[in-house]
Amino acid sequence: MVELAIDNKISRTSIDDPTALPCMTPDAMVGSKPFLAAPDHNTKLGFPGELVDDWKEKAIARMGYLAETNKAFKVYLDTCVKCGACTDKCHYYMGSGDPKNMPVARQDLLRSVYRRYFTFAGKYFPKLVGAVDLTREVLDDWYSYYHQCSQCRRCSVFCPYGIDTAEISMAARDIMDHIGVGQKYCNEIIGKVMDVGNNLGLNAKALKATMEDLEEDLEDETGLEIRIPVDEHGADILLITPSADFFAEPHIDGLMGYAKVFHAAGASWTVSSYASEAANFGMFIGSEENTAVLCNRIRKAAEDLGVKRIIFGECGHAWRVAYNFLNTLAGPFDFLDQNYPIPQHILEYTWDLIERDQLTFDKSKNDEYRVTFHDSCNVSRASRMGDKPGGQFDIPRNVLKAVCNNYYDMPDETIREKTLCCGGGGGLLTDDLMDIRKKGSSPRMHALQQVERDFGVTHMVAICAICKTQFAKMMPEFGFDREAILSAHQLVSNAIVLEGQIDEDDDDDEDMEPEMNGASATGDGS
Amino acid sequence: MISTLYALLFYVATFLLVAGVSQKIWIYWRTPSPLKVVVTPAPTTNTGVVLRMAREVVLFESLFKSNKWIWVFGWMFHFGLLLVLIRHLRYFTNPVWWWVSLLQTVGIYAGFAMFLGLTGLLIRRIVVNRVRYISAPSDYLMLLLLMAIGFSGLMMRFVLPTDIVAVKTFFLGLLRFNLQPLPMDLPVLVHLGLVVVLMIIFPISKLLHVPGLFFSPSRTQADNAREKRHVGAAPAGR
Ligand code: HEM
Ligand code: SF4
Ligand code: SF4
Ligand code: SF4
Numbered sequence: 001m002v003e004l005a006i007d008n009k010i011s012r013t014s015i016d017d018p019t020a021l022p023c024m025t026p027d028a029m030v031g032s033k034p035f036l037a038a039p040d041h042n043t044k045l046g047f048p049g050e051l052v053d054d055w056k057e058k059a060i061a062r063m064g065y066l067a068e069t070n071k072a073f074k075v076y077l078d079t080c081v082k083c084g085a086c087t088d089k090c091h092y093y094m095g096s097g098d099p100k101n102m103p104v105a106r107q108d109l110l111r112s113v114y115r116r117y118f119t120f121a122g123k124y125f126p127k128l129v130g131a132v133d134l135t136r137e138v139l140d141d142w143y144s145y146y147h148q149c150s151q152c153r154r155c156s157v158f159c160p161y162g163i164d165t166a167e168i169s170m171a172a173r174d175i176m177d178h179i180g181v182g183q184k185y186c187n188e189i190i191g192k193v194m195d196v197g198n199n200l201g202l203n204a205k206a207l208k209a210t211m212e213d214l215e216e217d218l219e220d221e222t223g224l225e226i227r228i229p230v231d232e233h234g235a236d237i238l239l240i241t242p243s244a245d246f247f248a249e250p251h252i253d254g255l256m257g258y259a260k261v262f263h264a265a266g267a268s269w270t271v272s273s274y275a276s277e278a279a280n281f282g283m284f285i286g287s288e289e290n291t292a293v294l295c296n297r298i299r300k301a302a303e304d305l306g307v308k309r310i311i312f313g314e315c316g317h318a319w320r321v322a323y324n325f326l327n328t329l330a331g332p333f334d335f336l337d338q339n340y341p342i343p344q345h346i347l348e349y350t351w352d353l354i355e356r357d358q359l360t361f362d363k364s365k366n367d368e369y370r371v372t373f374h375d376s377c378n379v380s381r382a383s384r385m386g387d388k389p390g391g392q393f394d395i396p397r398n399v400l401k402a403v404c405n406n407y408y409d410m411p412d413e414t415i416r417e418k419t420l421c422c423g424g425g426g427g428l429l430t431d432d433l434m435d436i437r438k439k440g441s442s443p444r445m446h447a448l449q450q451v452e453r454d455f456g457v458t459h460m461v462a463i464c465a466i467c468k469t470q471f472a473k474m475m476p477e478f479g480f481d482r483e484a485i486l487s488a489h490q491l492v493s494n495a496i497v498l499e500g501q502i503d504e505d506d507d508d509d510e511d512m513e514p515e516m517n518g519a520s521a522t523g524d525g526s
Numbered sequence: 527m528i529s530t531l532y533a534l535l536f537y538v539a540t541f542l543l544v545a546g547v548s549q550k551i552w553i554y555w556r557t558p559s560p561l562k563v564v565v566t567p568a569p570t571t572n573t574g575v576v577l578r579m580a581r582e583v584v585l586f587e588s589l590f591k592s593n594k595w596i597w598v599f600g601w602m603f604h605f606g607l608l609l610v611l612i613r614h615l616r617y618f619t620n621p622v623w624w625w626v627s628l629l630q631t632v633g634i635y636a637g638f639a640m641f642l643g644l645t646g647l648l649i650r651r652i653v654v655n656r657v658r659y660i661s662a663p664s665d666y667l668m669l670l671l672l673m674a675i676g677f678s679g680l681m682m683r684f685v686l687p688t689d690i691v692a693v694k695t696f697f698l699g700l701l702r703f704n705l706q707p708l709p710m711d712l713p714v715l716v717h718l719g720l721v722v723v724l725m726i727i728f729p730i731s732k733l734l735h736v737p738g739l740f741f742s743p744s745r746t747q748a749d750n751a752r753e754k755r756h757v758g759a760a761p762a763g764r
Contacts, residue, residue, distance in 0.1 A: 024655055024656065024659070067557075068557065069557070069558060069560065070557065070558070070559070070560060071554065071557040071558060071559045071741060071743055072559065072563055072742075072743045072744065074553070074554065074557050075554055075557075075738050075741045075742055075743070076742070078550070078734045078738050079732075079734060079735045079738030079739065079742065080732065080735070081732045081735050082657075082660050082661055082662070082665045082732065083589070083596055083600065083657075084593070084596065084650070084651075084654065084656055084657035084660060085588075085589055085592040085593045085596055086592070087656035087657065087659075087660065088593075088656065089592070099656070099659045102656060102659070102660065104660050105659065105660055108660065119730065120730045121664070121727075121730050121731065125664075127663070128662070128663050128664050128667075129662050129663075129664045129731075130662030130663075130664070153565055153744075156565050156744055157565060157588065157591070158588060158589075158591060158592035158593075159588060159592070160582065160586055160588050160589040160592075160600075160739075161735060161738060161739050161742045161745070162565055162588065162742045162744035162745040163742070163744075164563065164565065164744045167563065167744075288560055288561070323751055323752065324561065324562040324563070324564075324751045324756075325561050325562065325751075327751055327752065327755045327756065328560075328561055328562065328751070328755065328756045328757065328758065329561075331755050332755050341752050342752060343752075380566070381565050381566055382563075382565070382566060383566060384566055384567070384570075384749055387570075388570075389566065389567035389568060389569065389570060389749060390567040392566065392567070393567075417566075417567060
């Protein structure tokens with residue numbers, strides 16, 4: 001008995017065991033709810049502005065519609081055997097102990113209603129199979145707990161049937177949107193992209209001015225005229241990157257890295273002010289219609305600018321949409337050059353150049369960093385890079401190892417396909433959800449603390465705009481510097497040696513010591 | 527009288543099982559996958575997908591990665607069940623297929639393995655607080671039902687032997703629509719009655735994981751979105 005119960009762990013996620021579980025605390029997070037969207041945010045996306053009168057009927061009807069039109073939703077609702085294999089796999093459960101954050105329990109919030117209205121057993125024997133009526137309390141639970149899922153798919157990897165809670169969360173948010181219960185953060189942002197082209201509401205003029213400033217910075221740094229072209233007709237490559245790359249730290253250093261790589265390759269490229277956003281929050285709210293609208297902006301930009309290729313910058317969920325959905329929702333892209341992947345990831349592009357010996361690096365430029373890599377969930381579990389399965393894990397690591405000397409991986413159960421979410425994905429990156437964001441990030445942050453302790457790791461690299469923003473916020477909470485989070489192309493940018501570049505800091509290299517955070521660092525770099 | 531009732535029950539249960547599962551398979555088959563939602567890393571070819579699915583079905587690969595206790599008990603139960611089912615073919619075939627006779631002895635141990643596995647799963651469901659939290663009464667009852675079937679079966683074999691030849695005659699008769707009497711022993715009647723219940727609830731319970739597994743898009747899709755445009759039927763709403 002004791003043996004079988006052995007995984008009733010109660011140690012709480014810690015440096016020694018980042019994926020340990022806390023005591024189960026029912027309703028610990030029931031009060032965590034994001035702000036409701038204002039009526040015009042909802043109507044703009046084609047949803048009712050406020051909770052409609054006949055919301056129960058509408059919600060059930062929408063549920064039935066999804067079950068008929070989405071195989072994943074239908075099969076996942078029917079198939080779960082309640083084996084419990086996923087119950088200890090969600091970072092929000094590890095961080096909060098609220099049982100409704102266990103993936104299967106999160107699904108059950110919706111499944112129990114589905115059973116009640118759509119299955120024989122639930123209609124006639126509701127108590128027996130745990131079916132419940134749709135009530136205001138149930139709706140409130142949906143709103144709380146489907147906004148405590150970052151749609152990271154970690155649970156799906158471990159489920160014997162691949163049941164993906166992200167799919168259920170998306171459906172639940174779609175159902176809620178259809179009865180007028182939208183989430184402010186996501187819906188407002190989707191509206192902004194529709195109006196202006198990006199999540200920030202940065203218009204064409206402001207974008208051009210910002211890029212000109214960046215070009216000046218690049219020239220100051222290298223003495224070279226490195227361009228970041230905007231709306232350049234006839235360019236070969238259209239770069240679609242998260243708008244955070246245009247202004248936030250450390251994102252912007254990544255953008256400068258892309259520019260240097262393009263410069264070194266002699267590529268002709270441009271960003272578009274019309275499609276100046278890689279992220280697609282339409283996916284977060286499970287709305288295929290809105291996802292498609294944003295995807296088609298990218299297609300239109302590519303057609304209007306007459307480019308031959310599309311490359312995506314560092315962004316997790318964006319890459320999922322680009323890699324898996326773009327072709328379906330906005331394709332076929334037969335007007336692009338078919339000799340290149342459509343779309344391509346910037347890391348695939350850079351790694352290809354490295355493999356073909358087209359780039360030169362001075363790795364010692366990154367010696368002040370001892371780095372580890374955070375596999376962004378949606379890159380890891382919902383996309384690929386290169387032509388072999390798992391390229392999404394190897395290519396970023398290969399690039400990092402090509403540009404810096406000190407690289408260490410975090411513990412196995414927290415990386416690659418088992419990677420832990422940053423805690424802010426899936427539409428949770430908003431201040432009104434700060435508590436759950438922090439709890440959700442704790443397993444990842446403890447894994448980072450472990451490699452800090454064991455190998456003296458000082459910095460973590462991410463390739464997702466959300467991850468970077470989230471970690472910049474979380475780092476200080478866990479005893480790290482705010483700037484301990486880096487962009488992958490930031491390290492590329494530091495190390496790349498461009499032809500004809502001036503080198504200002506030739507002589508102050510030696511006194512760069514690794515900056516340690518807190519605990520002593522004894523890693524020997526091997 | 528009771529024999530006729532059981533014969534009738536078996537016909538009805540078989541019909542419900544076949545019709546119910548076929549209908550579900552038809553629904554799963556027909557429901558579109560609007561988007562590519564495969565969980566990666568995943569095979570890039572259809573052959574790769576078949577291999578991945580074979581590993582899931584035979585080895586419970588993901589479950590192995592996930593939780594060794596559930597895997598051990600789950601695998602014992604399912605492979606015990608498989609062997610037991612194969613062993614049962616001898617009641618429906620005359621002459622008995624050679625490979626079925628070959629498995630007779632193993633089949634007995636399989637019965638114990640199955641029972642043990644189910645017991646382990648039940649204990650877990652009760653003692654692990656996370657699993658207890660997600661369990662509905664039906665989840666316990668399903669395990670108890672299968673355990674009762676296994677237990678009554680083992681009783682017949684080891685404690686209260688029944689007239690196996692008569693049982694076989696009954697089932698061969700069913701197949702030929704020629705009614706034959708069942709031995710009136712309690713274990714036989716309980717065993718067969720519970721099997722009828724299992725067959726009837728199969729298509730309306732979580733036993734749908736059997737067809738469902740083969741239609742789970744996160745596993746059955748190939749990772750080839752860039753190479754081959756995925757065209758799932760778009761939602762009619764657009
Ligand atoms: C293609 C054949 C099948 C496959 C691949 C399969 C796979 C699985 C897996 C992976 C699990 C989860 C782990 C576990 O709890 O054991 C499971 C659970 C279960 N399976 Fe199957 N199964 C199959 C056929 C069947 C059949 C024919 C039955 C019964 C007649 C059955 C009854 C159950 C039950 C009752 C559970 C839940 C166990 C629990 O409550 O913990 N399965 N199955
Ligand atoms: S692992 Fe899958 S089948 Fe098991 S409880 Fe979780 S969702 Fe259900
Ligand atoms: S998708 Fe991620 S966040 Fe959502 S339930 Fe699964 S593990 Fe948790
Ligand atoms: S923000 Fe990053 S870590 Fe978080 S869910 Fe998205 S990809 Fe995963």
